[in-house]
Amino acid sequence: MSTATTREPQRRTFTAAASNYIDERTSVSTFVKELGRKAFPDHWSFLLGEVALFSFLVILITGTFLTFFFQASMAEVEYDGSYVPLKGVEMSVAMASTLDISFDLRGGLFVRQMHHWAALMFVAAIGLHMLRIFFTGAFRKPRELNWVIGFVMFILAMGEGFTGYSLPDDLLSGNGLRIIDGMIKGIPLIGTWTSFLLFGGEFPGTAIVGRLYTLHILLLPVILLALIALHLMFVVVHKHTQYAAPGRTQQNAVGPPILPIYAAKAGGFFFLVFGVLALIASLFTINPIWNYGPYDPSPVSAGTQPDWYIGFADGALRLIPPGWEFVLFDRTWSFNILVPLVGLGLFIATVLIYPFVEAWVTGDKREHHIVDRPRNNPTRTAIGAAGVTFYAVLWAAAASDIIATHFKLTMEGVIHSLQALLFLGPIVAYFVAKRVCIALQKKDREIVLHGYESGRIVKLPGGEFIEVHQPLDEYDRWKLVSYESYEPLMIRPNARGKITVGQRLRAGMSRWFFEDRIAPVTKGELEAAHHDHH
Amino acid sequence: MAQDDHSGTELAAADSSHAETVPAVKTGTALIQSDAFENPGFPPHRPRVTDEDPKKEKRAQRTVYTLFYLSILGSIWAIAAYMLFPMEGNDVGDVRLNNLFIGLGAALALLGIGFGAVHWAKAVMTDVEIADERHKVGGNQVAREGAVKVFQDADRESGFSRRAVIRNSLIGALLVFPLPAVVLFRGLAPQDENPVELLSHTMWKAGTRLTLDPSGVPIKASDVTIGSAFHVIPEGLSELHHGKLEEKAKAAVLLMRLNPDELNELPDRASWSYDGIVAYSKICTHVGCPVALYEQHTHHLLCPCHQSQFDVANHCEVIFGPAARPLPQLPIMVDDEGYLVAQSDFTEPVGPSFWERH
Numbered sequence: 001m002s003t004a005t006t007r008e009p010q011r012r013t014f015t016a017a018a019s020n021y022i023d024e025r026t027s028v029s030t031f032v033k034e035l036g037r038k039a040f041p042d043h044w045s046f047l048l049g050e051v052a053l054f055s056f057l058v059i060l061i062t063g064t065f066l067t068f069f070f071q072a073s074m075a076e077v078e079y080d081g082s083y084v085p086l087k088g089v090e091m092s093v094a095m096a097s098t099l100d101i102s103f104d105l106r107g108g109l110f111v112r113q114m115h116h117w118a119a120l121m122f123v124a125a126i127g128l129h130m131l132r133i134f135f136t137g138a139f140r141k142p143r144e145l146n147w148v149i150g151f152v153m154f155i156l157a158m159g160e161g162f163t164g165y166s167l168p169d170d171l172l173s174g175n176g177l178r179i180i181d182g183m184i185k186g187i188p189l190i191g192t193w194t195s196f197l198l199f200g201g202e203f204p205g206t207a208i209v210g211r212l213y214t215l216h217i218l219l220l221p222v223i224l225l226a227l228i229a230l231h232l233m234f235v236v237v238h239k240h241t242q243y244a245a246p247g248r249t250q251q252n253a254v255g256p257p258i259l260p261i262y263a264a265k266a267g268g269f270f271f272l273v274f275g276v277l278a279l280i281a282s283l284f285t286i287n288p289i290w291n292y293g294p295y296d297p298s299p300v301s302a303g304t305q306p307d308w309y310i311g312f313a314d315g316a317l318r319l320i321p322p323g324w325e326f327v328l329f330d331r332t333w334s335f336n337i338l339v340p341l342v343g344l345g346l347f348i349a350t351v352l353i354y355p356f357v358e359a360w361v362t363g364d365k366r367e368h369h370i371v372d373r374p375r376n377n378p379t380r381t382a383i384g385a386a387g388v389t390f391y392a393v394l395w396a397a398a399a400s401d402i403i404a405t406h407f408k409l410t411m412e413g414v415i416h417s418l419q420a421l422l423f424l425g426p427i428v429a430y431f432v433a434k435r436v437c438i439a440l441q442k443k444d445r446e447i448v449l450h451g452y453e454s455g456r457i458v459k460l461p462g463g464e465f466i467e468v469h470q471p472l473d474e475y476d477r478w479k480l481v482s483y484e485s486y487e488p489l490m491i492r493p494n495a496r497g498k499i500t501v502g503q504r505l506r507a508g509m510s511r512w513f514f515e516d517r518i519a520p521v522t523k524g525e526l527e528a529a530h531h532d533h534h
Numbered sequence: 535m536a537q538d539d540h541s542g543t544e545l546a547a548a549d550s551s552h553a554e555t556v557p558a559v560k561t562g563t564a565l566i567q568s569d570a571f572e573n574p575g576f577p578p579h580r581p582r583v584t585d586e587d588p589k590k591e592k593r594a595q596r597t598v599y600t601l602f603y604l605s606i607l608g609s610i611w612a613i614a615a616y617m618l619f620p621m622e623g624n625d626v627g628d629v630r631l632n633n634l635f636i637g638l639g640a641a642l643a644l645l646g647i648g649f650g651a652v653h654w655a656k657a658v659m660t661d662v663e664i665a666d667e668r669h670k671v672g673g674n675q676v677a678r679e680g681a682v683k684v685f686q687d688a689d690r691e692s693g694f695s696r697r698a699v700i701r702n703s704l705i706g707a708l709l710v711f712p713l714p715a716v717v718l719f720r721g722l723a724p725q726d727e728n729p730v731e732l733l734s735h736t737m738w739k740a741g742t743r744l745t746l747d748p749s750g751v752p753i754k755a756s757d758v759t760i761g762s763a764f765h766v767i768p769e770g771l772s773e774l775h776h777g778k779l780e781e782k783a784k785a786a787v788l789l790m791r792l793n794p795d796e797l798n799e800l801p802d803r804a805s806w807s808y809d810g811i812v813a814y815s816k817i818c819t820h821v822g823c824p825v826a827l828y829e830q831h832t833h834h835l836l837c838p839c840h841q842s843q844f845d846v847a848n849h850c851e852v853i854f855g856p857a858a859r860p861l862p863q864l865p866i867m868v869d870d871e872g873y874l875v876a877q878s879d880f881t882e883p884v885g886p887s888f889w890e891r892h
Contacts, residue, residue: 106636185888197720202784203822246573246577247573247576298765300824323858484565510563
C-alpha cells in the first residue's frame with residue numbers, strides 16, 4: 001500500500017516518495033483508507049447505471065472533439081466539400097461543417113457516429129437502470145432523493161439528445177424543430193411568444209442552432225455533471241444495495257473490495273462500453289444527414305423517424321383523434337397538443353413521485369438495503385409493467401406509418417388499434433404481471449416446502465412411481481424466504497375519534513397493494529410440511 | 535467514523551456478528567413473522583479453477599497480457615489506418631474505409647483493455663469478498679444535537695427569527711433581484727415585431743405568380759393537367775436575401791388539378807379555383823410539417839409526420855389524424871398571359887394553431 005506511514009523503516013521507493021509528497025499536500029490518504037477497501041456488491045443489473053455513466057464519458061470525449069470542427073451558425077453558404085451530390089447546394093454553415101466532419105476530416109465520421117451512438121446508448125441505459133431500480137424497489141428509504149436526481153437526469157438526457165439531434169440543421173432535424181415549434185405554439189397563453197423568443201423571431205429564423213448549441217455543450221452538460229456527482233456521492237453515503245443472499249443483511253454490504261477488484265472490473269467495463277460504441281460506430285451508419293439534405297420547410301420524405309427516445313412523445317401526438325381544437329373566448333385551445341403534453345406530464349410525474357407514494361402506503365420508515373426480487377412485490381411490479389406497456393404503445397405509435405407500410409395494414413387500422421391498446425394494454429399487462437408474480441411466489445413456496453424436482457423417478461415396491469424431490473440447502477432456501485410482505489392497513493380513528501379522508505385513501509391504496517399477497521415460508525410451515533411427508 | 539474501522543474485515547470475521555437488531559423505527563404495515571428463517575450466514579467459499587489449477591492460472595494470466603498486447607496492436611492499427619486510408623478524392627468509398635478501419639482499430643484497442651482488465655479481476659486477482667457494516671444514514675444523536683445547536687446559536691447571534699423586518703426585507707430583495715435578468719431575455723426575439731401579426735400574413739399578394747419549388751419558374755394554367763400536383767412557392771421567394779426560409783415556411787403551397795365534377799367547393803369559395811385547379815397551404819395545421827404526400831386517385835393529402843389526412847375534393851377538410859382544421863386555401867386566378875396568380879394572401883393564418891388565432 002502506498003499510504004507511506006513511517007511506522008516501520010522501508011526502502012524509499014519512488015512510489016512511496018511521490019505518495020508522501022501528494023499526501024502531505026492533499027490528505028488523500030484519509031480517502032484511500034476510507035474508500036479503498038469498501039465492499040461493492042456485485043450483480044449484472046448493477047452495471048446498467050455504469051453503462052449510462054460510461055456512455056456519458058464517451059459522449060463528453062467525442063463531443064469535445066466535435067466542438068473543434070462544428071460551427072453552430074445558420075449563415076447560408078454554398079456547399080463546396082467532397083460530397084458530390086450536395087455540391088453547390090445552399091445550406092447553413094452548421095450543416096456544411098457537419099458534412100465536412102463526415103467527408104473531409106479523417107476519422108471525423110467515426111467520432112461523429114460514436115457520439116450519436118453513445119447518446120442513444122446513454123438514454124437507453126438510463127431507462128433500463130431506472131427500470132432496474134423500480135422493479136427491485138431500490139428507490140426505498142434512504143434512496144428516494146437519488147431516484148429524483150436520476151429522474152431529472154433522464155429528462156436532461158433526452159434534452160441533450162434532442163438539442164444535439166437538431167444541431168446539424170438537416171432536413172430531418174429541421175422537421176423535428178418544426179414539430180417542437182408547432183407544439184409550443186399550441187400551449188395556451190404563452191405558446192406564441194415562447195416560440196417567438198426561442199427561435200428569435202419567426203420559425204426557423206437564424207438563431208436556433210446557436211442557442212441549442214449553448215444548451216447542448218454548456219448548460220445541460222454542466223447540470224448533468226453536477227447531478228452525476230451528487231448521484232454518485234449518494235451511492236457512497238448510502239452504500240450500494242444488494243440482493244438477498246446468505247450472509248447479506250440490512251446491516252452490511254457484501255462484495256469485492258473497491259481496490260483492486262471493483263476498480264479493475266469497473267475500469268475495464270468503461271473500456272468495454274467505449275469499445276463496443278467504437279465497434280458500432282465503425283460498422284453502422286447513424287443519422288446520414290447527407291441523404292436528407294439541408295433543412296427546407298417544404299420537402300419531407302415519408303417514413304421519417306425521430307431518435308428512439310423522443311418516439312413516445314411523437315407517438316402521443318399521433319394518437320389524438322381529429323378535431324380536438326376549439327375556439328373559445330376568442331382564443332384557440334389546441335387540445336390535440338395539450339392532451340399529449342399534459343398526459344405525458346402526468347405519466348412522468350407519476351414516475352417521479354412513485355417512491356413517496358409507496359412509502360406513504362406502507363408507512364415503513366426503515367432503511368432498505370436489500371432489494372426485492374420483482375415477484376415479491378406483485379403490485380409494484382404490475383404497476384411497472386402497466387407503465388412500460390403504456391410507454392411501449394406510445395413508442396409503437398411513433399412508427400405507425402412504418403407499421404402500416406411494412407405489414408400492409410391501413411393507417412387508420414393501426415392508429416385505432418394503438419388507441420385502444422393505449423388504454424387496454426396497461427390493464428392487461430397489470431393483471432398478467434401480477435398473476436405471474438403471485439404464481440412465481442407460489443412456486444417459490446412450493447420449492448421451499450417440498451424441495452425441487454430432481455428428475456429422478458423411483459418405483460416403489462407397490463408399483464407406484466414417484467419423482468424424488470430434493471430439499472433445498474439452507475443457503476438456497478434463504479434466497480426464497482428472506483423477504484417481507486405487508487398487510488393491508490386497518491383504518492383506525494385518530495386521537496379525535498375521526499377517520500380522515502387521507503386515512504381512507506391510504507387504507508384503500510394499501511388494500512390495493514397488499515390484499516393479494518403471499519407470505520414467505522416460515523420455519524413452522526417447513527416443519528409441518530416435513531411432518532406431512534413422513 | 536471510528537466504527538468504520540470494521541470495514542474491510544474479511545467474511546469469516548463478519549460472519550459471527552449479525553444478530554438482527556430490533557428495529558427502533560416504524561415498520562408500517564410490514565408483516566414481521568416470529569418464526570421466520572434466520573440468515574444462515576455466508577456459505578463456504580468456493581475456489582475458482584484458477585485457484586486450484588496452477589496451469590489454468592498461468593493460462594488466465596497469458597490471456598490477460600495477450601489482450602493488453604492486442605490493445606496496443608489495435609491502437610497502432612488505428613493510427614496506421616489514419617494514414618493508409620486518406621479521404622482525398624470525392625469518393626464516398628474512401629470515407630467508408632477510413633471510418634471502418636480507424637474504428638475497428640480503436641475498438642480493438644479499447645476492448646483489449648476492457649476484456650483484459652475484467653478478466654484479470656475475475657480470474658487472476660485474489661477472490662475476496664468483504665462485508666462492510668452499514669450505519670444509519672442519518673447522523674448520530676450527538677451530531678444532530680450539535681447541528682441544531684449551531685443553528686440556534688447562529689439564529690440567536692444574527693437575530694434571524696427575532697428581527698423579522700430585516701429578515702423579511704432580505705427575502706423580498708432576494709426574490710426580486712433575479713427579475714432584471716429575466717427581463718433581459720426579452721431580447722431573445724426582436725423588439726419591434728409582433729408574432730401574431732407575422733403569423734397572420736404570408737408573401738402572397740394579389741397578382742403574385744405561382745412558381746415551381748425550387749426553380750421559381752411560373753406556372754401556366756394550361757400546363758396543369760388533371761390529376762397532377764405541383765409544389766409551389768410565390769414568385770420572388772428564391773431571390774429573397776433575408777428570411778427566405780421563414781417566408782417559405784408559411785408560403786409553401788400545393789397545387790392540384792381535379793376533374794371539376796369531383797371538386798366539391800364551398801359556395802363562398804367558388805371563385806377561388808380555376809377550372810378544377812386548386813391551391814392549398816402545404817403547411818400542416820397540426821404542428822407544421824409539410825403535407826407533401828398526394829394520393830391522386832382519392833384526392834387525399836397525407837402529412838408524413840403525424841398522418842393527418844386532408845380531402846382535397848372537399849376543401850381539404852380533415853378526414854383522419856390529429857389535425858383539427860382544414861388546410862387554408864389560396865384563392866387563385868389566371869392573369870392575362872395565362873399564368874396562375876394569387877387573388878390575395880391566405881384569408882387565415884397558415885400552419886399550426888396558436889393561442890391568439892381566432
